[in-house]
Amino acid sequence: MASRFSFRRLALIAAALAALLTSCSTTLTLNEAATTTRIAPTTTEPTTTQTPATVARTEAPPTTIRFSELPTVSIDELPPEALDTLILIRNGGPYPYRQDDGVFQNREGILPDHPRGHYREYTIETPGSPDRGARRFVVGERGEIYYTDDHYSSFREVTSGGDR
Amino acid sequence: MSMATNKWLERLLAGVDPGIYVAPPEPDRFSLDDAIAERGWRCHGGSVGSAGDKATLLEALGEILDAPTDWGRNWDALVDVARSLPPGERTIVVLDDVGGPAKSCPNDWATAVDILATTTEEAAATGDHLVVILRSSDPHSGYLAL
Numbered sequence: 001m002a003s004r005f006s007f008r009r010l011a012l013i014a015a016a017l018a019a020l021l022t023s024c025s026t027t028l029t030l031n032e033a034a035t036t037t038r039i040a041p042t043t044t045e046p047t048t049t050q051t052p053a054t055v056a057r058t059e060a061p062p063t064t065i066r067f068s069e070l071p072t073v074s075i076d077e078l079p080p081e082a083l084d085t086l087i088l089i090r091n092g093g094p095y096p097y098r099q100d101d102g103v104f105q106n107r108e109g110i111l112p113d114h115p116r117g118h119y120r121e122y123t124i125e126t127p128g129s130p131d132r133g134a135r136r137f138v139v140g141e142r143g144e145i146y147y148t149d150d151h152y153s154s155f156r157e158v159t160s161g162g163d164r
Numbered sequence: 165m166s167m168a169t170n171k172w173l174e175r176l177l178a179g180v181d182p183g184i185y186v187a188p189p190e191p192d193r194f195s196l197d198d199a200i201a202e203r204g205w206r207c208h209g210g211s212v213g214s215a216g217d218k219a220t221l222l223e224a225l226g227e228i229l230d231a232p233t234d235w236g237r238n239w240d241a242l243v244d245v246a247r248s249l250p251p252g253e254r255t256i257v258v259l260d261d262v263g264g265p266a267k268s269c270p271n272d273w274a275t276a277v278d279i280l281a282t283t284t285e286e287a288a289a290t291g292d293h294l295v296v297i298l299r300s301s302d303p304h305s306g307y308l309a310l
Contacts (some may be wrong), residue, residue, distance in 0.1 A: 099247050102286075107239035107279065131232050132248070151236025151244070 066157065067144035068112050073156040078147060081125040085137055086145075089122055097123045097132060104138045110155050111138065111146055172310040176256070176297070177203055180310065182288040184281050184296045187310045189260060196258060205254040213261025216268040221276055228259065239275060246283040254293040263302040 066072075075083075088095055095101055104111075104119035111119060119138050124147075126133025134151035137158075145158040172187050177199060191199075193209055200207040210228040215221035222237045231245040249255050257280070265273040280296045287294040298307065 098251060098290075099244065102247065105240065105243055105279075105282070107243060107275065110240075134234060134236065151234070151238070152240035153236045153238055 066159075067140065067142065068146070068157050070110070070146070071156045072159045073147055075158055075160055078158070079124070079135070081127070082135070082137070082147070085122050085124045089137065089139060095122065096125075099123065099132070108152065110152075111140075114140065117141075173199060175310050176200075176295070180295060182284045182293050182295060184277065184284060184298065184307045185310045186298045186300070186307050189299045189301050193258070193260065200256050203254075205256055206250060207256045207258060208249070209256075209258035209260065211260040213264035215265040218269065218272040221265050221269060221272050225259075225276060228257070239279065242276065243279055243283070246280060247286065249283075249287075249294065251287075251290070251292045255295070257294070257296045258299060259297070260299045262298045263300040266300075266302075 075086075088100075093101065100122045101120050103117055104121040105116060106113070106119055118141050122137045122139065123132050124135035124137060126135055135149045136147075136152065138146040138148070138155070140146075146155040147158050148155045173191065173196070176185075176187075197207050197209065208228050208230065210224065212221060212224045212228070215224045219237070222239075222242060225231075225242060226235055226237065226245060229242075229245050229249065231241075235241050235245055249257075262273075265276070277298070284294045284296060297310065
C-alpha cells in the first residue's frame with residue numbers, strides 16, 4: 001500500500017522514530033523532542049510534566065512527551081520484531097503486508113480522538129504465528145506511537161523511557 | 165426458487181458494484197454458496213440472527229469472516245479481519261437473519277455494517293471487489309436491494 005502521508009507528517013513521524021530508535025536506552029528529553037519533532041500547535045496538546053522553559057533553566061530530569069493518558073511502554077521493553085517495524089515505518093516501507101499503512105479507524109475510541117486518517121497501523125511480526133498475529137503499532141500524524149499486543153483490545157503509548 | 169429470487173441472484177452473479185446490498189432470505193445458504201462457487205468467487209456466509217449484543221455479534225461476524233481464533237473481538241479487530249479477506253478476487257459476504265441484531269442491538273449492528281461498508285470502499289480503492297449481502301425477511305432500509 002502506497003504511503004499517503006504528507007511530507008510534513010512524514011517528517012514528524014520520521015523524527016520521532018529516529019529519536020526513539022537512536023535512544024533505545026537513552027531518554028528522549030523534552031528539549032530534544034521539541035527540537036526534532038517540531039510539535040505543531042494543535043487542539044489537543046501533548047502532555048508533559050515540565051515546560052520547555054523550566055527544563056532549560058533548571059536542567060531537571062528528562063521527561064517524555066506524552067500524547068495520551070494511556071499506560072506507557074518503553075521502547076526497550078518492546079519485542080525485537082517491533083524495532084524492525086519501526087525502521088520500516090521510518091523508511092516509509094516497503095511493508096510486508098497489504099494492510100500495513102492502512103488507516104486505523106479507532107472504532108473503540110481507546111486512543112485520543114482525532115479525525116479519521118490521523119492514525120495508521122503497522123503489523124509487528126509474531127514469530128511462529130500462522131497469521132499476522134495480534135501485535136500492531138498505531139502511529140499518529142504528530143509522531144505519537146501506540147503499541148497493542150492483544151489485537152487492539154488495549155494500547156500502550158510508546159516512550160523512550162524515563163516517564164514511567 | 166422463485167422468480168424474484170432468481171432475479172436477485174442473477175443480478176448478483178452477473179456482477180454488481182462493490183458495496184452492501186439487501187436481499188431476501190431465499191435461496192438457502194447451500195444453494196447460494198454453490199451458485200457463487202460456480203462463478204469461481206469466494207463466499208463467506210452465515211447467520212447473525214442469534215446475536216443480541218456487541219459480544220455475540222462480533223463472535224458471529226468473526227466466525228463468518230474466518231477470523232483467527234485469538235482475534236481481538238472488538239470493533240477495530242473486526243476492521244482488521246474484514247480487511248484481511250483474501251485480495252485480488254471477487255468476494256461475497258452473505259449475512260443471514262440480519263433482522264435479529266438490527267432489532268436487539270441496533271447501535272452495534274449499525275457499527276458493524278458501517279465497518280463492512282467502509283471495507284468494501286477500501287477494497288474497491290485497491291482494485292479488490294467485495295460485496296456484502298444482508299439477508300432478511302424483514303425490510304432493511306438504507307442499502308440497495310439486489
